[in-house]
Amino acid sequence: MTTGDEYQLEHLISKRADAREKIHFTTVDLTKQPKDFKPHDKPLHLSWGTPNDGFFPVNSISVEIQDSPFESSLNFHHTNNSLEQLPKDLKKLDLSLEKDKKSVNIVKRGEDKSLIDIRQGFQYSMHSGMDQLNQFCKDFIERVHKPGYNEWTTTLSTGAGDGILKTMDAILNPGDVVLMEEFTFVPSLMMIRECGATGVPIKLSVNSHSEGIDLDYLTNLLENWETLKPGMNKPKALYTIPTGQNPTGLTQSVEFRKKVYALAEKYDFIIIEDDPYGYLTLPPFKKPDGVVKLDEFITVEEYLKDHVTPSYLTIDTKGRVLRIETFSKLFAPGLRIGFIVGHKRLIDVILRYAAVVTKFPSGVAQTLLQNVLYQKFGGVDGWIEWILKMRAVYIHKRNLLINELVKSTIYEKGLIDIIDPKAGMFISVVLKFPEGTDVQEKIDLLNFKFASFGVGVVPGLNMAVDKKFSIERGSFFRLTFAPLNNDEEVVEASKRFVDAVEDFFAKGLEY
Amino acid sequence: MTTGDEYQLEHLISKRADAREKIHFTTVDLTKQPKDFKPHDKPLHLSWGTPNDGFFPVNSISVEIQDSPFESSLNFHHTNNSLEQLPKDLKKLDLSLEKDKKSVNIVKRGEDKSLIDIRQGFQYSMHSGMDQLNQFCKDFIERVHKPGYNEWTTTLSTGAGDGILKTMDAILNPGDVVLMEEFTFVPSLMMIRECGATGVPIKLSVNSHSEGIDLDYLTNLLENWETLKPGMNKPKALYTIPTGQNPTGLTQSVEFRKKVYALAEKYDFIIIEDDPYGYLTLPPFKKPDGVVKLDEFITVEEYLKDHVTPSYLTIDTKGRVLRIETFSKLFAPGLRIGFIVGHKRLIDVILRYAAVVTKFPSGVAQTLLQNVLYQKFGGVDGWIEWILKMRAVYIHKRNLLINELVKSTIYEKGLIDIIDPKAGMFISVVLKFPEGTDVQEKIDLLNFKFASFGVGVVPGLNMAVDKKFSIERGSFFRLTFAPLNNDEEVVEASKRFVDAVEDFFAKGLEY
Structure with missing residues (x-):
């Protein structure tokens, strides 16, 4: 554990990022201060171009919150065609919230210092985000993924994409290399290239028993890099999505992470951990048996102890990990609010970039989020209770989708393998093509088949860093149950997927 | 006027910006389409990682809007100590709004296509911003600053700073040069340097009769550049703030702009027009005579015809102008919403950068803004009526501040010159130091004097691109009446300013 202020990994900070100079014009050079100088104790400012909140048209905001996801429409429809309405108020099901206000009120000038009022929230703010919300993020990380060293901090971002850009920028010089899971959130390549660096794919094991990265491959690659x-x-x-990996859905265990971290120590690289939906932990698939199983509801303590896979932060003792979070999947993408966790020195470098590229996330969004987090959810634990409700719905929808797949003839005949995710929102379905199949050709064709059958899915190969490198492992599709309106749609979409594959194989892998 | 699709200024686009590749994974290669392919007419999507709006905790939002700035506290206090309350409802003063709803309601799933509902607004959206709000920006520009060619468009930004970065990025290669007003919004230098380019200051005339840029200097510089x-x-x-320039407060007339545009044509450069507060047009200073003069209220038509200085866009025939707007000063900085206007080709280049750096402005903020613009203000003209109310308050506060200055002994003795702004929120006060004064030393000292007297102002030199270059013209301070809470504070702050200067001169320019 580092104890001093000094950061041991200075050599990994990018020259461009470290050289960036913040330019502002209201700072005073205190070295020029006259010896008798005494500042006024009640100064008035004719200096800043910050309009008084009297100019803001908005006087107050009232936000109505639902007590559980899909509260007004939740309709658990089962594959055996039985239909049962989930009780409207999930709170009755042993998931009580302290606060049961439906309405969150945001005032122009308030007294409660844990909230953000309109005067503060609609004004310019610091690049790290408003103190209250940044503090929430710190409290949350402290509770869930406490880092293994002391000199860590957080800064808000405008979402995971912004987090990726800023963490990459903080460390990458032109010509630098980032290792990436061979199938990944490929827009990250844009951020890497923006720094003049290159993404190099590392093999994944794409099967039900895998934890993602092929460790032997990675170890060998690092040993024999030259x-x-x-x-x-x-x-x-290393850029990794360790929990509910996108697109494969695979999750690295904590033991696995320790091995990867050991490699990072040995070969001296940073781990950029992108985790947009890992809090949605999923127990193994269970066939829906006609009524909604509500035994998936667990307590916050159970959840933290047995379900959440600890972040790389918890293993980190050197400030070698930068963790990227977002409120997009758990609250709403339109917030454009996320945060980054890492060593203070790296976050400081990131904040200098924030001054140039994105300033701070929308104050309006920060205001809404902070007030909902505190007025409705009552802080960190109430927020986790909300996540548990999200999780219950995700488990249910995942079960519906996989159930359609496992009862199909294509599964019975062994034409597909299903990766049942331990977290997140993605399921991979691996196609068992005969040896010698032109995978790229057949995947493209099958994708058109899906479109004609009326189901949109993502070919794994579309998310390959390098299609050539990954073609052998690329015969899978990513399916998600996140966007659909109701259970009927999940079941119908799954059926269409099965029918398309069936038809494709029946026609000898032709359209 | 360009008539075809081709952009005549291709050579001015930056190589880096034009080479940027947008990477996403849900696009389909249609060239591989089987000949019998027919897409399903009601597809269901298991593809996108966009959480259904049933997962968003927010069900509805109600926003209460004031009918005029400072509605609840407006208190016009005069320098002669008479006190008169402005009638609460400015609408009675010949400024009627069609819509008089106090409350704006935002629903989860709505029918009105001009509004943004929560389902849309809280979701991911296009990098150009949501269609409805982007359309509002187009309609606004069409009404107020119609460009002199057809192939223009708009994109949302996350505020003026983001607009500056993106316009600079679109055109600047490493080693390129941007001309800037010698005193300017210096954080722009960060954006210019981010592109590997350099900002070169051009002289301003800092006096009451000036329109800003020293045209002779600029012409000569361009003629003899080598x-x-x-x-x-x-x-x-050329990066310019042509209306209510920051920090000087100076405004370029349309005739002046035509001369600058002719130089841009002759010497083939882009004009980046940054205009955050130019809509706050200000008639010449008038001494407050004991009661609030409400004759500053004018109609939208009068305003557009006689008060707003037309943008460089209106002169532009080639797509040579990029205009940066923001809602920060007229609505609230915390929105983090602005927009950029320019040729379609340049906006397209900018959008590819947006995919990497800032994505789109917060959807929550877009939702709030669009609903207020349409439900409360009824669209473009109602929004302009709100701007006129802002303007009336700014005029009033400007008059209060200048009045304190002009009735002071320092003004009577000719120790200061005041630049009465034609627009915006900044007043410059030029100090008439004796010849041979060490301006930098005295400005620094006087700034500490201000701090001890309890008034914050900005030394013009703090906003110099190059202090050495500008030292001769740098003996002024920027004052703004925007942030203070009420008229009493404006008057008190102005008095402190006067007292500090008086004391400084009385002590022979010593602290």
Whole structure:
């Protein structure tokens, strides 16, 4: 554990990021201060171009919150065609919230310092975000993923994409290399290239028993880097989505993470951990048996102890991990609010970039979020209770989807393998093509088949860092149950998927 | 006027910006489409990681709007100590709004296509911003500053700073040069340097009769660039704040702009027009005579015809102008919403950058803004009526501040000159130091004097691109009446300013 103020990984900070100078014009050079100088104790400011809140048209805001996801329409429809309405108020099901206000009120000038009022929230603010919300993020991380060293902090971002750009920018010099899961959230490549760096894919094991990254492959690659990647810089970072990986849905156990972290120590690279939906932990698939199983509801303590996989932060002792979070999947993407956790030195570098590229997340969104988090959910634990309700619905929808797949003939015949995710919102369905199949051709064709049968899915190969490198492992599709309106749609979409695959194989892998 | 689709200024687009590739994974390669392919007419999507709006905790939002700025506290206090309450409802003063609803209601799933509902607003959206709000921006520009060519469009930004970064990025290669007013919003330098480019200051005339840029200086500089700036690239752009310039408060007339545009044509550069508060037009200073003069209220038509200085867009025939707007000063900075206007080709380049750096402005903020603009203000003209109310309050506060200055002994003795702004929120006070004064030293000292007297102001030199270059013209301070709570504070702050200057001169320019 580091104890002093000094950051041991200075050599991993990018030169561009560290050289960036923040330019503002209201700072005073105190070295020029006259010796008799005494500042006024009640100064008035004709200096800042910050309009008084009397100019803001908004006087107050009232936000009505639902007590559980899909409160007004939740309709658990089962594959055996029985239909049962979930009791409207999930609170009765041993998931009581302290606060049961439906309405969150945001005032122009308030007294409660844990809330953000309109005067503060609609004004300019610091690049790290408003203190109250930034504090919530710190409290949340302290409770859920306490880092293994002391000198960590957080800064708000405008979402996971912004988090990726800023963490990459903080460490990558032109010519640098980032290791990435071979199938991943490929827009990250844009952020890597923006820094003049390169993403290098590492093999995944895409099967039900895998934890994602092929550790043997990674270890060998690092050991023999100069031979295997001649002329390339040694990796500066590993970009990984360790929980409910996108697109495969795979999750690294904490033991697995320790092995990866050991490699990061040995080969001296940063781990950029992107975790947008890992809080949606999913127990193993269970066939829906006609009524909604509400035994998926657990307590916050159970959840933290047995369900959440601890972040790389918890293993980190050096400030070698940058964790990217977002409120997009758990609250709403339109907030455009996320946060980054890491060593103070790195967050400081990131904040200097924030001054140039995105300033701070919308204060209006911060205001709404903070007031809902405190007035409705009562803080960190109430927020986790909301996540548990989200989780219950995700489990239910995941079960509905997988159930359609496992009872199908294509599954019985062994034409598909299903990766049942331990977290997140993605299921991978691996197609068992005969040996020698032109995977790219058949995947493209099958994708058109899906479109004609009326189901949209994402070919794994679309998310390959390098299609050529990954073609052998690329015969899978990513399916998610997140966007659909109701259970009927989940079941219908799953059926269409099955029918399309059936038809495709029946026609000898032709359209 | 360009008539075809082709952009005549391709050579001014930055290589980095134009080479940027947008990477996403849900696009389909239609060239691989089987010949019998027919897409399903009611597809269901298991593809996108967009949580259904049933997962968003927010069900509805109600926003209470004031009918005029400072509605609840407006208190016009005069320098002669008479006190008169402004009638609460400015609407009675010939400023009627069609819509007089106090409350704006935002629903989860709505029918009105001009509004943004929660389902749309809290979801991911396009990088250009939500269609409805982007359309509002287009309608607004069409009404107020119609460009002189057809192929223009708009994109939302996350505020003026974001607009500056993105416009700079679209055109600047490393080594390029941007001309800037010598005193300016200096954080723009961060954006210019981010592109590897350099900002070069051009002289301003800082006096009451000036329109800002010293045209003779600029013309001569451009004519003799190779001699005067040996080894430097020719300027790729002029960055200007032409209306209520920051910090000087100066405004370029339309005739002046035509001369600058002619230079841009001759020397082939882009004009980046930053205009955050130019809509707050200000008639010449008038001494408050004991009661509030409400004759500053004018109609929308009068305002557009006689008060607003037309943007460089209106002169532009080639797509040579990029205009940066923001809702920060007229609605609230915390929105983090602005927009950029320019040629479609340039906006397209900017959108590819938006995919990497800031995505889209907060949907929560877009939702609130669009609903207020339409439900409360009824669209473009109602929004302009709100601006006129803002303007009336700004005029009033400007008059209060200047009145304190002009009746002071320092003004009578000719120790200061005041630049009465034609627009915006900044007043410059020029100190008439004796010849041979060390301006930097005295400005620094006087700034501490202000702090001890309890008034914060901004030394013009703090906003110099190059202090050495500007020292001769740097003996002024920027004052703004925007942030203070009420008229008493404006008057008190102005008095403190006067007292500090008086004391400083009385002590022979010593602390």
